[in-house]
């Protein structure tokens with residue numbers, strides 16, 4: 001398997017936008033976004049109105065709920081199609097467009113990320129499911145930390161390599177694939193068709209610390225639903241509701257969080 005990542009993930013997402021938006025409507029994606037929302041809702045209030053930067057925020061599935069709660073949100077992404085979806089979703093939901101900014105950016109451009117006018121940085125920086133597309137994830141981590149204000153918060157999420165092995169062997173009943181995944185440096189995104197780095201939580205923890213921030217919470221999102229082979233049951237609303245409850249209880253507890261589909265780090269910059 002090649003270790004070379006896509007040179008233009010933004011364009012790849014433009015191309016695959018329809019399939020990716022369809023994935024977001026799947027039961028397993030809905031569980032994922034419910035878990036993200038649960039974690040973000042529990043962050044200590046920094047101020048009545050946060051300035052939130054969502055890097056690689058696509059159609060704003062994580063940050064539009066924050067807009068709905070009264071915060072100011074800026075979404076940066078390389079996909080014009082997904083950014084247009086974010087604006088359309090805000091309009092559809094009657095959200096305050098004056099508090100939403102979207103900007104098409106190329107994260108390969110090494111310039112510092114923007115900060116809000118007349119401020120020392122963002123109160124909250126999200127970077128969810130982007131770092132594993134980067135050739136040098138630590139370089140982007142350093143720019144994310146630099147963009148947060150002193151005492152600001154970051155939320156970083158990426159797919160957890162452990163679940164690649166477990167899902168192949170258990171859900172897909174394919175132990176050969178499980179063994180192949182164990183030491184594979186990359187895997188291919190089923191929806192977008194680009195290679196993704198198998199990025200360990202520990203590597204990003206090291207990058208966060210090297211950039212001068214601290215990890216204050218370590219979570220895992222979706223521990224059980226990815227191990228269930230029967231996709232049909234996942235469309236049963238009552239099963240999904242109970243499974244979501246279980247996932248909410250597991251997301252902050254070891255060892256469950258350690259094998260979940262996604263790892264999440266909550267980080268804090270020095271005050």
Ligand SMILES: C[S@@+](CC[C@H](N)C(=O)[O-])C[C@H]1O[C@@H](n2cnc3c(N)ncnc32)[C@H](O)[C@@H]1O
Pocket residue numbers: 008009010011013014055056057058059061062076077078079082105106107108127128129130133
């Ligand atoms: C898997 S999606 C995640 C979207 C959102 N954060 C979420 O979790 O729902 C990755 C996003 O990162 C963006 N992206 C990846 N590489 C990029 C790059 N080099 N420049 C700009 N955007 C990029 C893609 O366009 C896409 O919208």
